[in-house]
Amino acid sequence: MTVQEAAEGLHSASPSPVSASPTAGPATARVPRRRRVVLTPYFLLIPAVAVLALAMGYPLVWQIITSMQQFGLAQQFGQPAPFVWFDNYARLAADPYLWTVILRSILFCFVTAAMTMAVGTLVALLLNVVGPVVKVVIQIAMLLAWAMPVVAAMTIWNWLFDWRRGVVNWLLTSMGFDFQDHNWLQNPLSFFFVAMIIVVWMSVPFVAFSVYAGLTQVSGEVLEAAQMDGASARQRFWNIVVPIIRPVLGIVLLLQVIWDLRVFTQIKLLQDAGSIASDTNLLGTYIFQLGTGSSNFGMASAVSIFVLVLTVGISAFYVRTMLKEEES
Amino acid sequence: MSSQIARVGGTPLPRRSSGARRATASRTAGRPRASRYLYGAIGIVVALIWIFPVYWMINSAMLPNVVLQSKTPTFLPFGGSLDNFVAVVSGGTFLPALGMSVVIALIVVACCLFFAFLAALAISRFHFRGRKGFVLAVLFIQMLPAEGLFIAQYKLMASVNLLNTVLGVSIIYIAAVVPFTIWMLRGFVAGIPADLEEAAMVDGLSRTQAFLRITFPLLAPGLVASGVYAFLQAWNEFTVALVVLQDNSSQTLPLWLRGFIQASVSKAIDWGQVMAASTLVAIPVIVFFLFVQGRMTSGLVSGAVKG
Numbered sequence: 001m002t003v004q005e006a007a008e009g010l011h012s013a014s015p016s017p018v019s020a021s022p023t024a025g026p027a028t029a030r031v032p033r034r035r036r037v038v039l040t041p042y043f044l045l046i047p048a049v050a051v052l053a054l055a056m057g058y059p060l061v062w063q064i065i066t067s068m069q070q071f072g073l074a075q076q077f078g079q080p081a082p083f084v085w086f087d088n089y090a091r092l093a094a095d096p097y098l099w100t101v102i103l104r105s106i107l108f109c110f111v112t113a114a115m116t117m118a119v120g121t122l123v124a125l126l127l128n129v130v131g132p133v134v135k136v137v138i139q140i141a142m143l144l145a146w147a148m149p150v151v152a153a154m155t156i157w158n159w160l161f162d163w164r165r166g167v168v169n170w171l172l173t174s175m176g177f178d179f180q181d182h183n184w185l186q187n188p189l190s191f192f193f194v195a196m197i198i199v200v201w202m203s204v205p206f207v208a209f210s211v212y213a214g215l216t217q218v219s220g221e222v223l224e225a226a227q228m229d230g231a232s233a234r235q236r237f238w239n240i241v242v243p244i245i246r247p248v249l250g251i252v253l254l255l256q257v258i259w260d261l262r263v264f265t266q267i268k269l270l271q272d273a274g275s276i277a278s279d280t281n282l283l284g285t286y287i288f289q290l291g292t293g294s295s296n297f298g299m300a301s302a303v304s305i306f307v308l309v310l311t312v313g314i315s316a317f318y319v320r321t322m323l324k325e326e327e328s
Numbered sequence: 329m330s331s332q333i334a335r336v337g338g339t340p341l342p343r344r345s346s347g348a349r350r351a352t353a354s355r356t357a358g359r360p361r362a363s364r365y366l367y368g369a370i371g372i373v374v375a376l377i378w379i380f381p382v383y384w385m386i387n388s389a390m391l392p393n394v395v396l397q398s399k400t401p402t403f404l405p406f407g408g409s410l411d412n413f414v415a416v417v418s419g420g421t422f423l424p425a426l427g428m429s430v431v432i433a434l435i436v437v438a439c440c441l442f443f444a445f446l447a448a449l450a451i452s453r454f455h456f457r458g459r460k461g462f463v464l465a466v467l468f469i470q471m472l473p474a475e476g477l478f479i480a481q482y483k484l485m486a487s488v489n490l491l492n493t494v495l496g497v498s499i500i501y502i503a504a505v506v507p508f509t510i511w512m513l514r515g516f517v518a519g520i521p522a523d524l525e526e527a528a529m530v531d532g533l534s535r536t537q538a539f540l541r542i543t544f545p546l547l548a549p550g551l552v553a554s555g556v557y558a559f560l561q562a563w564n565e566f567t568v569a570l571v572v573l574q575d576n577s578s579q580t581l582p583l584w585l586r587g588f589i590q591a592s593v594s595k596a597i598d599w600g601q602v603m604a605a606s607t608l609v610a611i612p613v614i615v616f617f618l619f620v621q622g623r624m625t626s627g628l629v630s631g632a633v634k635g
Contacts, residue, residue, distance in 0.1 A: 044450035045462065047443040048506055055503030056469060059480030066480070126371055131364070134371040141379035147617035148382060149564040151582035152606040156381045158589055159388065159599050167384065167401045201378065262473035265566045269586060274593040284475035284567075291479035292571055300479045308476040315471035322467055322511075 060308075067301035075297070088302040097278075098286075098303070104192075105261060105282045112196045112203075112263075113256040117249070119200060120207025127212050139209075146205035154269040157198045161185070185275040192280070198266055203259070207252050214248035215241070254318050258311060264288070283307050385610070388603035389413065396599050412604035422605065424577070425584035428494065429563060432580060435498045436562040437555050440509045443502070444554065445547075448513035453522060470507040474567040482571040492575040500568050505561045509554045516550025517543075556616050563613060581609045 067088055069081040092098050123142070127135055148156075161168050163183040172179040184190050218241050226236050242249075264284030271277050277289060283303065291300035388396060390408030416422055447466075451459055481500050482491075490496030520543055528538035566582045573583060588602040 038456070041450035041454035041456040041459070044446040044454075046446075048447040048510060049462075051439075051443060051499065051503050051506060052469060055481065055484070055500045056472070056477065059477050059484050062483065063477065063480040066483075123374060126367065126374065129364075129367050130371040131368060134368045134375075138371050138375045138378075141375035143618065144382045144614065145378045147610075147614045149582065149610055149613050151564070151566050151585045152385070152610040152613075153381070155585055155589055155602055155606045156385045158592065159603065160381060160384060162592070162599070164596060165397060165401075165599070170399075170401055201381070205378070258471060258473075262475050264473075264475045268566075268570070269589055272586060272590045272593070284473070287475055287479060288571070291482070297479060297483065304476045304479060307473060311471060311473055311476065312468060315468060318471065319464065319467040323464070 063301045063304055066297055067305050069298050071296075071298035071301070073295045081298075084298075088298045092299065092302055092306075101281050101283060101286045108192055108196070108263070108282060109257060109260040112199050112260045113253065115196065115200050116203045116207055116256050116260075117253055120204045120252070121211050121249070123204060123208035124211035124215055127208065128215050142205035142208055145201060148202070150202070150265045151269065153198070153202060154266060157194070157201075158269070158273045161194055183274075185270060185273055188275075188279045191270060191275050195263075195266055195270055198270075199260060199263060203256060207256065210248055210252050211245060214245035218244050251318065251321060254314065258314055258318070261314070262307065262311065385603045385606055388600055389607045391600055393598045393600050397596070412598075412600045413608065416601050416604045416608065419601075421579075421584060421587075422608070425579045425581050428573075428578060429581040431494055432498050432501065433559050433562040435494065436501045436505060437558045439498070439502045440505050440558040441551060441555050444506050444509035444513050445551070447506075447510045448517045451510070452514050452518040466507045466510050470511065474504065474565075478568050478571050481568065485572050492573055492578040494578075497569060497572045497580075500572065501562050501565060504565075504568070505558045509558055512554045512557065513547075513550055516547055516553075520546050556619070560613060560616060585609060 066081070068083060068085050069075075070084050070087070071081045075081045123138070127138060130138070160166055161184045163169065163181055168184075169179040169182055172182075184194050222240060223236055226240055231239070262284055263282060267280065267282050267285050268288070271280055271285065277285065281289065284307075287300050287303050287307070290296050290303060387403070387405045387408075389412050390405035390410070391402060392409070392411065395402050447462075450456070451463055485491050485496040485500070488496075490499075524542050524546075525535070525538045528542045529535060533541065564582065565580075566586075569580050569583050570586075573579060579587075585602075585605060588597060588605065591597050592599075592602075
């Protein structure tokens with residue numbers, strides 16, 4: 001592919017000077033055509049670049065500028081926004097609430113991502129050892145859970161954890177615990193516990209299928225040889241299987257971290273179902289509250305920039321891996 | 329060369345290498361019978377946990393509210409009916425929201441496919457200055473969280489009077505979905521050898537003709553996969569819709585569903601109807617998802633899986 005591309009690039013990029021000189025007629029006809037060939041890729045990119053510049057680029061620039069302005073309710077009604085340089089950032093850095101939210105987000109992200117990875121990998125290992133019928137049953141269940149639209153899934157989980165008639169409370173109560181009319185969303189800790197269960201339920205299928213695909217690359221012969229040489233199951237897993245599936249695990253973990261860091265829909269919809277927003281805000285819902293709730297666009301922009309920088313930083317590794325694949 | 333990519337349907341299904349299958353077979357054969365049953369039992373429990381919420385949605389959707397309000401839950405929808413579905417559809421707010429979602433999804437799919445296809449062509453068929461920069465930008469933009477930009481996008485749409493409009497939200501969706509669609513289609517376009525086109529050109533077709541008659545038909549599966557991806561994104565999107573479509577009359581289906589969750593705080597709502605509503609929103613997604621997942625392998629991790 002690379003060779004071909006290079007060859008083609010060469011072919012289209014260098015208007016051969018030899019053909020241009022001898023006869024004037026064909027040459028003039030030819031030169032513009034060659035030039036058009038060179039310009040073609042740029043024309044092809046115009047629509048995509050235009051829509052990205054409009055809906056991503058412009059807001060991004062606006063956001064960077066606004067994050068350095070005092071932009072609140074008064075500016076909403078047309079007053080000019082005074083330029084305050086890094087005041088918003090300084091105020092945020094000094095705000096203990098923001099640090100609480102950041103810490104909460106990071107903690108939630110890491111615990112949830114770790115749980116997802118652990119459960120997903122275990123399910124993948126399970127897929128590898130069960131019989132064909134059970135395997136298909138698990139795969140169908142996982143696919144259905146994966147396919148559920150987020151908001152639909154959230155209404156289901158709200159119903160499962162409903163304090164009046166939710167099946168979770170019923171189940172726990174009938175198992176002998178007192179969960180009659182227990183409201184899960186009131187206490188921040190149990191709120192995040194419920195949020196974690198939901199996010200794990202939604203993300204495990206992707207992890208399980210990806211890791212399972214990685215596991216199919218582990219050769220059975222090698223494992224058998226190791227077994228004959230006296231390696232225990234644990235040794236075989238950590239010394240043979242894990243090194244082979246490490247690249248998959250790395251990428252999947254990275255994606256989980258990125259996705260769990262920006263988790264918004266689940267948190268927002270659980271808050272909607274009745275909990276105190278200030279006790280349960282993560283970065284996404286905090287920006288939402290700053291921006292649409294209190295119209296403090298300067299501060300909201302500053303927090304957004306922080307989130308963007310964080311995401312881009314974490315994504316860099318992922319992008320590098322994808323680029324490597326692109327060039328191969 | 330991994331040619332098929334998808335975030336959504338990225339399901340590498342079991343039919344992989346024969347070596348792996350042999351490995352599984354020999355390993356399970358050597359295992360004592362008891363542990364095989366144990367693994368099977370664990371597997372069934374895992375499957376039940378993952379399928380239960382989906383089952384519960386459909387089960388509740390079929391049951392009347394009287395039954396759902398009783399102290400003990402009813403686990404089988406015997407004696408159930410489709411009354412909840414009828415009530416939801418005839419409720420007056422569902423159909424406008426459905427219309428909104430369908431129109432937005434169609435616009436996003438059409439524009440994304442067209443824009444992304446042109447761009448994918450550029451980066452996989454031409455070598456030009458700035459190509460690498462563009463690919464890099466596409467990959468990074470693809471990772472940007474909606475939560476990091478939605479306030480600014482809200483202000484943009486407010487400043488050009490496009491709040492609560494199909495056009496406004498569609499533009500943002502297209503920009504959000506087009507990077508990954510480009511990345512996905514790039515794989516498909518690159519998987520079709522340029523030699524084919526060149527051979528056709530030698531036979532007297534113009535570049536455009538060669539492309540339309542030779543490459544384009546081969547691309548159909550890729551276009552379908554990317555189109556489904558774009559559809560699912562637009563259909564399920566919640567975050568941007570929440571800020572850009574604040575008017576009740578311009579709700580999409582996810583926002584419409586959210587209304588039920590909000591209502592559940594203050595009053596005992598009819599969960600049967602909510603679950604019927606969720607089922608209606610989920611069905612097209614599940615159908616599409618199952619329809620495409622078989623022909624796609626995971627692109628997000630394909631580089632890593634190939635090793």
